[in-house]
Amino acid sequence: MTVSRSIRDSLPAPVARTAKAVRARLRGLRYSYATLPVFPPAGAAPVRMLVGPTNSAGQGYAWARAARTLPGVEAVSFALHRPVAFRFADDYGVPQSWWSQSRWVRAQREHVLSSYTHVLVESLRPVLGYGGHPDAAADIAVLQEAGVNVALLFHGSDIRLPSRHAARERFSPFARKDELTDKLEIQARKHAELVESLGVPVFVSTPDLLIDVPQAQWLPVVIDPAPWAQAARPLFQKRHSTGERPVVVHVPSSARLKGTARIDEVLTGLHERGLIEYRRIADVPHAEMPSVIGAADIVVDQLGIGLYGVAAAEALAAGRIVVSYVGSDLRSRVRSLTGREVPIVEADDDTLSDVVSDLVADPGTAAAQAAAGPGFVAELHDGRRAAEVLSQWLTVKETL
Structure with missing residues (x-):
């Protein structure tokens, strides 16, 4: 009998069980680190794009699918899998525990440098594995040295400057100074400096971010409208015949940034009044x-930020009445860029109660407003416009 086994045998039963579980976990990790994922083939197209590693709201995967509709383009999405309950689809990814493992880093670097002509870096996060660098600047230098075209993509809080937002928006969630605001302020300033120094093309997923990155291009978010339209039931129709109350839903991805505390307060009050x-x-x-959104009549997205994103686009595709704070500046910007009006009902902290009450009181007008949603999404957010924007970057430099 070895000394280590002798020691284990003398441990109290609960401690021994814990030690056994830890040993099993470590064996599993050693096996996982020795087994690399199957890297997807990049194809033989003249242009081969990789997008990653955040895949925020599944958009990396969606943009890759949109890019594949372009002639001569292949595209792959990569995601770093953090320990979250629900993940979005991607073409390949690895758990966060692999990120600093040398064998994985070498394999990822070899795969990326030998496979792709273009890399779209999300949120300035490293794409070649963690090498002790807090951002993707070092990776970008390696990619460019290998002749790979690089562009940056920002989703929101990764580049939105809280102090600037608080100065222009009355109900900004950043008006209150706290640890999160300070952290995002430091990150946004650092990323803005890197954007200037790197000098590569920049895309943003929502038009409001053009305030923070004026040189960027808007890369519209992409959704598949079909499942949202198929799951939707007629607005208000059942309510009047059965006496049921209109259903209002709120799905906060970030309670702080969405203004969920105020939304809860207002909508709970209307619920308690029986409206x-x-x-x-x-x-x-x-x-x-x-199915959750399709069963609703009204979807309240957010208050205070001044944008619309994936969640609002999905609710619009379902033909729901979407209530949110979009803001006149963003509405004007979208109108200028696309010629379309954003079909979202405007509300903020002060007006949400009256807005929802008026919609419930006049379901005909509300339904007419909602009817514009599916067409808006089909034109701007089914992937065709995103592919058009990406096509300006996804080219091959001719050599003499």
């Missing part, structure tokens, strides 16, 4: 969300 049935949605897999 609506309020449903706060949490911990629902994304694949089940079309």
Whole structure:
């Protein structure tokens, strides 16, 4: 009998069970580190794009699919899998525990440098594995040295400067100074400096971010409208015949940034008065969300930021009445860029109660507003416009 086994045998039973579980976990990690993922083939197209590693709201995967519709383009999405309950689809990814493992880093670097002509770096996060660098600047230098075209993509808080936002928006969630605001301020300033120094093309997923990165291009978010439209039931129709109250839902991806505390306060009050049935949605897999949204009449997205994103686009595709703070500046910017009006009902902290009450009182007008949603999404967010924007970057430099 070895000394280590002798020691284990003398341990109290609960401690021994814990030690056994830890040993099993470590054996599993050693096996995982020795087994690399199957890297997807990049194809033989003249242009081969990789996008990653955040895949925020599944958009890396969606943009890769959009890019594949372009002639001569292949595209792959890569994601770093953090320990979250629900993940979005991607073409390949690895758990966060692999990120600093030398064998994985070498394999990822070899795969990327030998496979792709273009890399779209999300949120300035490293794409070649963690090498002790807090951002992707070192990776970008390696990619460019290998002749790879690099562009940056920002989703929101990774580049939005809180102090600037608080100065222009009355209900900004950044008006209150706290640890999160300070952290995001430091990150946004650092990323802005890197954007200037790197000098590569920049894309942003929502038009409001053009305030923070004026040289960027808007790369519209992409959704598949079909499942949202298929799961939707007629607005208000059942309510009047059965006496049921209109259903109002709120799905906060970030309670702080969405203004959920105020939304809860207002909608709970309307619920208690018997005007609506309020449903706060949490911990629902994304694949089940079309049925959740399709069962609602009104979707309240956010208050205070001044934008619309993936969640609002999905609700619009379902033909729901979407209530949110978009802001006149963003509405004007979208109108200028696309010629389209954003079909979202405007509300903020002060007006949300009256806005929802008026919609419930006049369902005909509300339904007419909602009817514009599916067409808006089909034109701007089904992937065709995103592919058009990416096509300006996804080219091959000719050599003499």
